[in-house]
Amino acid sequence: MAEAADGIIIAGAGQAAAQLAQSLRAGGYAGPVTMVGDEAFPPYERPPLSKDYLSGKRQVERLFLRPPAFWAEKQVELRLGRRVAGVDRLARRVVLDDSTALPYAKLVWAAGGRPRRLSCPGTDLAGIHHIRSIADIDGLKAGLVLPERRVVIVGGGYIGLESAAVLRSGGHHVTVLETQDRLLARVTASPVPQFLLNLHRGHGVDVRLSTGVEGLTGGDGQVAGVRLSTGELLPADLVVVGIGIIPNVEPLAAAGLACPDGVQVDEYCRTSDPDILAIGDCALHPSRFAPVPVRLESVQNAIDQAKCAAGTILGQAEPYTAMPWFWSDQYAVKMQTAGLSIGHDTQIVRGAVGVPPFSVVYLRDGRVIALDCLSCPRDFMQGRALVTGAVAVNPIRLADPTVELKALVPA
Template identity: 55%
Template structure:
């Protein structure tokens, strides 16, 4: 009896398996993941795990016996290479295949790679997996290092905060004129710029990288677009992710920038669903499909997909939200701020406790709250209403 195969044993894939069992699904559930670890939390990778405050074992989402107790056949170190939709099969890297009745694609994304000259040198790191961060921590050991972070997004900035705390010399390069340019308005990016500078991070805005300089195959500097060279022992690229969608795209599934799914998380093949970082979903909170990269989104879509498979009522999509921790600052964002035409500040950035509300045509669509958890909950509710 072929049941459901879930490809990707991350936050979303695991939650699909859990929600299927909670929804009374009795057929086989196989959870395939190409990492060697059992499913784990990614957010601490650029926070407590990098800081050495949590171990890899403490990131594990469920204990090993959970899987057998729930009848979830977890297989790690297993990569799906392709699928044969007409036969209802996935083909694995070891040459074997597995049959599915329903396939849930929960393959997330991989860190986008730098493609500049020198990008093959030792000393270039990424932050997506436990193994990435373990390798980075090894490279950081043994005294102060000069670290250049490429990309001033949340992951780059969280990493900068942790590395400053560990006593490293940190420079952040951002090609745009603002940090977090894709996701926030200038008052928030200016606030983080000032905080990081006060902590001793060198923030270089409007600064593009043209290459990495290496000696004997090891990075010793980064070359900027204007030919300036910054000395560096370690370069970390935090320039976003590429969704892992190639096997589906090759099998004819509609995948513009993520697997296009409907409100039930179903793709253009009714047997194939997609959830999490790789899914392009029609959020009711914006007028175009979005691919969101957050744990709450992964959890919610997983529950929707499981309900679709079980034939039970799906939870209605809640307000998208996200968090980021840097130094003593806890940012919580609710809603999607695309297309805002007015912003309003509440509180005082100088007190490290304030919020920015985003409006479109007079309607509250989004809010970024810093150290204001109660206000965040309230604004999230207002956005929903």
């Protein structure tokens, strides 16, 4: 176990950090635990930001993972509004952006990522928004007080599509731009992107595939239009950019740790420095569900890696083997994904594509590696065991939606 004297510093105060602090205390760690977070809020959940918080159905206090008093009760010190700016590995201390130095026995890096920005002309105009934090959404909502705003969303991934669904449902005119020839290009290659395309178009969203952004135009410092790669100029009152994140790992990279895309960790969440671990969106880790190391951006990964890191610190190391899963809400459709479809060679659809409930099952060498379930919670619940066990299945039975997936799980 880490020396209690200097305690544990957690860089970041998000989903993974919150779970780590709780797991350390639940596991009996009695030394100092300090969470340093550069936002103004105690740990909160991000999924509602592009769903119920954006739509106004949920208030800010209901985003908090725990009431603020919980952290004091657990003797977890929160240093909010402060950033870890440097890591001195030799002295085993971090330096904050106000020059405070904090010693550590173990440092856990849980700093997530920041939104990738557009790099075209005009990005300094007002009215350009990102979707990562409470502050981002508050800023976006302030621009949406007038009805029927013309919103151009750059990026047809989960964040862009969830935002499109909320804004369209709120009566705004929404255009989604995607440079690839399908939606969700980064995560899934199957009938799912086509289903989502039809879903959004059916709700009146103008989705443009294979379309990039050349520049943003405006007057009086305010964005007024988006110049497309096709040459067209789209009028816009607001632009929402959802083109992925950049992992927040610069202080670790400056301290000499390998950070090719996130900080590299092993299956125990350890970096190459035995006193520094990394978890959550910023951790590039080996996964038994992927042929190459992956960096996953999901609540499941943040929570399960935090539990794994706590075990490592507490001297009860268990490798990280949790099955990745994810969800997304768009209009009335709930999409649930289990496993990672990277490297699949076969797809089998259960049900009628485009008419939820239906599921797509991904196989490699005859074994189930992932599922996408569209408003089909039963397949999601039952199919997880097929993914975890990489079960070899009879494709004819698998394709029959009247055969429950639990019937395909070996006894």
